[in-house]
Amino acid sequence: MKTIQILALTTGMIVSPLGQADHLLFPFVVSNPDNVVTLISITNMASTYGYLRYRYFYKSATNNDECQEYEFIRSTYPGDIVTFDVSGTLGDGAPVNNDPDSYEGRFSLPSMTRAVRGYLLVNHYDKDTKTATKEGATTLMGQATVIEIQSGSAWGYQAFNDTKADEKPDFSKSGGVISTDKSVPFTFQPSASNQWTTKFFVTPVGSDMTGASSQYSSHLKFTINNQNSANMASDITCTGAIDFADVMSAATLQNVEETGGWGTLTLDKATGYSPAIIFKLDYTYSEDILQSGSANNGILLGN
Structure with missing residues (x-):
């Protein structure tokens, strides 16, 4: 103890x-x-x-x-x-x-x-x-x-x-969970010269998080302010991580990598897709920003 x-x-x-x-x-x-x-x-x-x-x-x-x-x-x-x-x-x-x-x-x-x-x-x-x-x-x-x-x-x-005191762990309506068809805003830092990396950690949730029922999936759609990024999307099953730079087109990345910016993330409400718990992580090891060490900041989206 x-x-x-x-x-x-x-x-x-x-x-x-x-x-x-x-x-x-x-x-x-x-x-x-x-x-x-x-x-x-x-x-x-x-x-x-x-x-x-x-x-x-x-x-x-x-x-x-x-x-x-x-x-x-x-x-x-x-x-x-x-x-x-x-x-x-x-x-x-x-x-x-x-x-x-x-x-x-x-x-x-x-x-x-x-x-x-x-x-x-x-x-x-x-x-x-x-x-x-x-x-x-x-x-x-x-x-x-x-x-x-x-x-x-x-x-x-x-x-x-969880939200219910029974045998099945139900996190579908827990505080901090992003529901389907809901959009949440986020910011991101400049990524040029490896200054900052932005990642999203995603775990789809539902009314029973165990056994065969644990394989929930979420479909995420990203939109960046003032950018043509309608096709930015990613699928996650059970749990996963998304490097934000990987879902951007080359043109979009070039437009924002020196400045950073903000955008919105939306969970698809189509049949078969689930709510999710999502953290956004910004981290850097850049000597242009830090004299030594690293910075690592995690934020719960939708809270």
């Missing part, structure tokens, strides 16, 4: 609205051993001893691929906080921060050398009935920090709680 958190490493925490249920969603986790790690902290505020079920849905970097699932259960108790690295690089998958508890196993993804991204679901769990248990509203709290080890660059967010 630990009573402190190590998230002071984060350059800026992104706070997501908390719901009133037992399922917890970390919409973006990254595992690239020795390069990028994701630190997860989970606080159990329930009053009973028991177990938590952890379900990773992960894949390689291809946006249209479906995710595969990796599931396990670990012990927990009132007032506990556990922090671990999804990649297993830090602590070899065991709890970090000198946590004296073993929790009966590792918390990381299976050992692998390839880079993967995904999302993580956590909920109270009954080992005997093999079902989710209802321990009361907001009894789980979570925070994540994504760290690039080589540069020390980091960004973080607070996990989402």
Whole structure:
């Protein structure tokens, strides 16, 4: 059991609205051993001893691929906080921060050398009935920090709680979710000479984020102010990342790479497409901007 958190490493925490249920969603986790790690902290505020079920849905970097699932259960108790690295690089998958508890196993993804991204679901769990248990509203709290080890660059967010206290984790109407056919504005920095890179991290959500039901897809349409960019679009299944420069035409990129600008992002409402949680990440290592180090800023769109 630990009573402190190590998230002071984060350059800026992104706070997501908390719901009133037992399922917890970390919409973006990254595992690239020795390069990028994701630190997860989970606080159990329930009053009973028991177990938590952890379900990773992960894949390689291809946006249209479906995710595969990796599931396990670990012990927990009132007032506990556990922090671990999804990649297993830090602590070899065991709890970090000198946590004296073993929790009966590792918390990381299976050992692998390839880079993967995904999302993580956590909920109270009954080992005997093999079902989710209802321990009361907001009894789980979570925070994540994504760290690039080589540069020390980091960004973080607070996990989402679902909107219904039943067996199926429903995040379709959670605070911060962008609904279909909704447009949200965003800004982007100059990208010329590798000054800034803008990426969008997208996880489609729905009324059941588990099993075969987890393969939700979203169709994103981008429009840049005063630019002819009607054909800028991208599809994401399960979870994915979009490099903003990759969805722009060569002409559009040339027009905005020295100045930056602003635009809008819209989720398609056509049948088969889902709402999504979307973070915009702006980062740079440019010596023209920084004397040393890096800058990394993540913003929850639609909040």
